[in-house]
Amino acid sequence: MDARTIIQSLTGAFSEAISEAEVESPVRIRAYVDGSFAKEVCQYLKDSLQFDHLCSVCGVDYPKRNELEVVYHIASYDHPVVLTLKARLPRDSPEIESIVPVYWNANWYERETYELYGIMFKNHPNLKPLVLPEEMLGEWPLRKDYEGFPNRTARNLV
Amino acid sequence: MEEMLGSNEMIVHLGPQHPMQPGPFRLNLRLKGETVMDAEVELGFIHKGIEKILENKTYLQGITIVDRICYLVALTNEECFVGCVEKLAGIEVPERAQYIRVIVEELSRLQSHLLGMGEYGEFIGFVSMFMYTIKEREDILTLIDMVTGARVTHTFLKFGGVRDDLPEGFKEKALPVLNNLKRVIDDYEEMFNTDRIYRERAEGVGILTADVAKSLGVSGPALRATGVPFDIRKNEPYLVYKDLDFKVCTDTAGDCAARVRVRLNEMRESIYIIEQCLDRIPGGPIFPVNSPYGRRTPVMRVPAGEVFHRVEDPRGEMGMYMVSDGTDKPHRVKVRGPYFPTLQALPPLIKGTTVADVAAISGSMDGCTSEADR
Numbered sequence: 001m002d003a004r005t006i007i008q009s010l011t012g013a014f015s016e017a018i019s020e021a022e023v024e025s026p027v028r029i030r031a032y033v034d035g036s037f038a039k040e041v042c043q044y045l046k047d048s049l050q051f052d053h054l055c056s057v058c059g060v061d062y063p064k065r066n067e068l069e070v071v072y073h074i075a076s077y078d079h080p081v082v083l084t085l086k087a088r089l090p091r092d093s094p095e096i097e098s099i100v101p102v103y104w105n106a107n108w109y110e111r112e113t114y115e116l117y118g119i120m121f122k123n124h125p126n127l128k129p130l131v132l133p134e135e136m137l138g139e140w141p142l143r144k145d146y147e148g149f150p151n152r153t154a155r156n157l158v
Numbered sequence: 159m160e161e162m163l164g165s166n167e168m169i170v171h172l173g174p175q176h177p178m179q180p181g182p183f184r185l186n187l188r189l190k191g192e193t194v195m196d197a198e199v200e201l202g203f204i205h206k207g208i209e210k211i212l213e214n215k216t217y218l219q220g221i222t223i224v225d226r227i228c229y230l231v232a233l234t235n236e237e238c239f240v241g242c243v244e245k246l247a248g249i250e251v252p253e254r255a256q257y258i259r260v261i262v263e264e265l266s267r268l269q270s271h272l273l274g275m276g277e278y279g280e281f282i283g284f285v286s287m288f289m290y291t292i293k294e295r296e297d298i299l300t301l302i303d304m305v306t307g308a309r310v311t312h313t314f315l316k317f318g319g320v321r322d323d324l325p326e327g328f329k330e331k332a333l334p335v336l337n338n339l340k341r342v343i344d345d346y347e348e349m350f351n352t353d354r355i356y357r358e359r360a361e362g363v364g365i366l367t368a369d370v371a372k373s374l375g376v377s378g379p380a381l382r383a384t385g386v387p388f389d390i391r392k393n394e395p396y397l398v399y400k401d402l403d404f405k406v407c408t409d410t411a412g413d414c415a416a417r418v419r420v421r422l423n424e425m426r427e428s429i430y431i432i433e434q435c436l437d438r439i440p441g442g443p444i445f446p447v448n449s450p451y452g453r454r455t456p457v458m459r460v461p462a463g464e465v466f467h468r469v470e471d472p473r474g475e476m477g478m479y480m481v482s483d484g485t486d487k488p489h490r491v492k493v494r495g496p497y498f499p500t501l502q503a504l505p506p507l508i509k510g511t512t513v514a515d516v517a518a519i520s521g522s523m524d525g526c527t528s529e530a531d532r
Contacts, residue, residue, distance in 0.1 A: 053377075054375055056475055060489070077388050084464075103504070104374060105499045105502055129202075130202065131205040133202065
């Protein structure tokens with residue numbers, strides 16, 4: 001399955017939810033997805049386009065645009081194409097539907113993104129901190145305006 | 159977990175410090191007698207904030223930081239980080255440098271598999287195994303030390319090439335070590351095939367099927383032991399892997415013994431790759447001649463953009479997502495380590511087994527908590 005077919009299939013099925021889809025190289029595709037459709041798009045990718053392997057879920061902070069982005073890297077065990085699916089969220093109340101029902105291993109990635117960026121994943125089965133202590137919750141350390149690094153560490157907080 | 163505690167059940171914490179663990183993490187087991195009813199992993203005991211640190215260091219300083227994600231596979235971590243920057247900045251790596259990189263990375267795969275197997279032997283009570291493999295690993299580390307000047311954290315790769323050329327007489331020193339290793343791998347295989355206690359501890363324990371492994375997001379030897387030929391070196395070749403002859407080792411059983419068999423066969427393939435590289439390595443520069451990023455440029459600005467680069471780690475698929483905003487520091491680096499999803503898959507895998515098998519299953523995954531936590 002090549003990159004162009006995948007893009008056509010994806011934009012054809014979700015003409016309103018998918019935007020700025022582009023082929024970066026024969027094995028890399030990029031697209032933006034409307035946050036409220038993320039789960040449906042992932043389900044379609046898994047069922048119809050052989051994207052059965054979730055590489056990672058992560059957040060990126062863009063303070064200038066006052067936005068947070070959730071970035072999904074979805075790949076396949078059969079073909080080498082990796083899809084970078086991004087969803088823009090407002091910085092003050094970031095919320096998106098969890099994709100754990102589609103990709104089981106999104107669980108820990110979403111927990112990590114939640115504790116580092118404060119992005120709420122709705123209907124996540126167990127949304128609590130993974131690598132940070134409970135006391136750090138609400139600090140959102142990977143946001144660009146976090147001032148704790150490197151002077152305030154977990155030890156000073158406890 | 160306490161709320162769900164039934165009659166005749168108890169909770170046992172394995173860790174954060176426990177002999178069966180590759181690094182600190184806590185495994186909470188809900189037990190009924192000897193049987194594991196439920197399990198939960200707690201992480202964060204060795205969280206270093208590597209992703210935040212990388213955002214605050216220049217690209218050149220970042221190479222030393224990614225070494226510390228997991229010291230065992232420092233060279234593949236560097237390859238992933240350096241590969242991201244090379245893709246963003248459009249740097250072509252000279253062929254000789256690519257061959258040198260393949261040689262040191264395959265040597266690093268050999269030593270990682272050797273230590274992983276030794277640790278696995280130790281976890282299931284076969285302590286002599288560790289003594290055998292650590293001896294051979296020392297020889298491999300000496301070879302890596304000859305090239306990079308360090309045993310574990312190398313900082314050897316540079317954007318566009320490598321730091322140093324192969325030393326004089328490297329091939330003559332390497333070939334006897336590799337030939338000896340081939341013989342030793344045959345010995346290990348015979349030992350595993352004939353040792354009754356080892357076979358009872360490893361065969362039929364912790365069985366993963368291909369469908370389950372895929373749905374859990376596992377990669378690397380644990381996935382290939384279920385029969386899925388997923389290897390980034392073949393699926394999405396980087397460096398000169400597309401010119402080299404090697405096969406992706408798979409197995410069908412999917413149990414602990416199969417994972418060890420896959421690692422043994424992968425070591426044979428790695429030796430074969432290194433031999434090919436030593437024969438075919440061309441002359442020429444080890445660093446691009448007309449690169450705007452000189453070998454010692456302290457400040458390098460990388461064009462704005464984003465890239466997701468994957469390499470094959472000894473443990474599976476290692477990926478990094480790098481966003482550059484045109485300054486001398488990356489805007490965001492996401493490290494997608496191979497052991498993170500494998501560790502996540504541990505609770506469903508050990509559910510229903512006995513406590514004694516927990517160590518065997520967890521050990522056969524050849525883990526590195528440092529990389530899962532970052």
